[in-house]
Amino acid sequence: MRARGKRRNHPGGQISWSTAAGSVANRSVSVMGLAFANPLGLAAGVDRTGELVPSLCSHGFGHVEVGTITQETRLAGSLGRSMSGTIVGANIGSALPGLSEQVIEDYTTTLRQVVGLSDYVVANLSAPALHRDGDMPGIEKLVKRLSAVRDVLSAVVGRRVPLLLKLAAGSHGTNFPAAIMAARVSGLDGIVLVSNCLSRIGAISTYLDGLVVISVGDVRSADDVRARINAGAALVQVHSAYANGGSARIRRILKELTPTTRYP
Numbered sequence: 133m134r135a136r137g138k139r140r141n142h143p144g145g146q147i148s149w150s151t152a153a154g155s156v157a158n159r160s161v162s163v164m165g166l167a168f169a170n171p172l173g174l175a176a177g178v179d180r181t182g183e184l185v186p187s188l189c190s191h192g193f194g195h196v197e198v199g200t201i202t203q204e205t206r207l208a209g210s211l212g213r214s215m216s217g218t219i220v221g222a223n224i225g226s227a228l229p230g231l232s233e234q235v236i237e238d239y240t241t242t243l244r245q246v247v248g249l250s251d252y253v254v255a256n257l258s259a260p261a262l263h264r265d266g267d268m269p270g271i272e273k274l275v276k277r278l279s280a281v282r283d284v285l286s287a288v289v290g291r292r293v294p295l296l297l298k299l300a301a302g303s304h305g306t307n308f309p310a311a312i313m314a315a316r317v318s319g320l321d322g323i324v325l326v327s328n329c330l331s332r333i334g335a336i337s338t339y340l341d342g343l344v345v346i347s348v349g350d351v352r353s354a355d356d357v358r359a360r361i362n363a364g365a366a367l368v369q370v371h372s373a374y375a376n377g378g379s380a381r382i383r384r385i386l387k388e389l390t391p392t393t394r395y396p
């Protein structure tokens with residue numbers, strides 16, 4: 133049954149319903165051509181090789197993002213797609229700093245390697261130590277190149293593989309409007325937005341014009357998940373909440389989001 137309240141249309145076809153009190157009744161989320169069983173996912177950094185995917189999927193996450201995968205990563209054979217109904221994303225990057233031609237080549241080579249193994253791909257620009265976010269011409273070049281490679285590979289694998297950028301909103305170097313414009317112009321599907329500031333998430337969501345937002349950063353409770361969705365995010369990720377609280381914390385959040393649904 134739908135909750136009464138504000139109807140929020142998310143790009144890519146997802147519709148959720150929220151009340152003034154912030155409860156979200158319809159938990160399944162369809163965006164970017166993918167059906168997520170619930171909006172809560174595991175952020176990159178917990179499983180960098182895919183070896184934990186089977187056990188992580190059993191915790192009830194709607195999606196699990198593996199990575200960051202680089203040319204140095206030895207991928208586990210089990211990366212797999214859509215295990216037990218969980219969407220599996222691949223977060224890609226390069227071990228080298230900056231956005232040189234070699235770094236862009238690393239991203240595109242890794243994209244080719246993971247595209248058949250994952251439901252969606254995220255190009256990570258959020259690592260502060262790698263100094264990529266201030267280089268706007270580099271970002272434009274990277275996004276254009278990745279998008280072109282994604283289009284070719286999508287034709288090969290017979291499905292459109294969603295491609296997103298992961299950006300940190302707190303980073304001083306990021307020219308957000310320009311980075312998002314580059315993503316829009318190149319036909320990317322969304323932004324994984326690292327920020328714990330609701331007003332910032334809301335402000336950025338207003339000029340995304342069709343791009344999906346996955347919100348990550350300081351999400352610890354079902355209330356946090358609801359707040360991010362109400363600010364404009366289609367999906368929400370946790371890292372520290374899982375790293376510190378384990379599967380019990382995830383079960384509790386999911387239970388609070390949908391009290392009538394049983395999670396493993």
Ligand SMILES: Cc1cc2nc3c(=O)[nH]c(=O)nc-3n(C[C@H](O)[C@H](O)[C@H](O)COP(=O)(O)O)c2cc1C
Nearest residue numbers: 175176177199200256348349350351370371372373
């Ligand atoms: C130990 C650690 C390792 C991480 N490794 C990655 C990574 O490899 N790739 C990535 O995109 N983000 C990585 N992150 C960032 C997280 O995915 C997430 O964006 C960030 O921790 C904010 O979420 P949280 O407040 O829930 O922890 C890492 C974070 C931590 C704490």
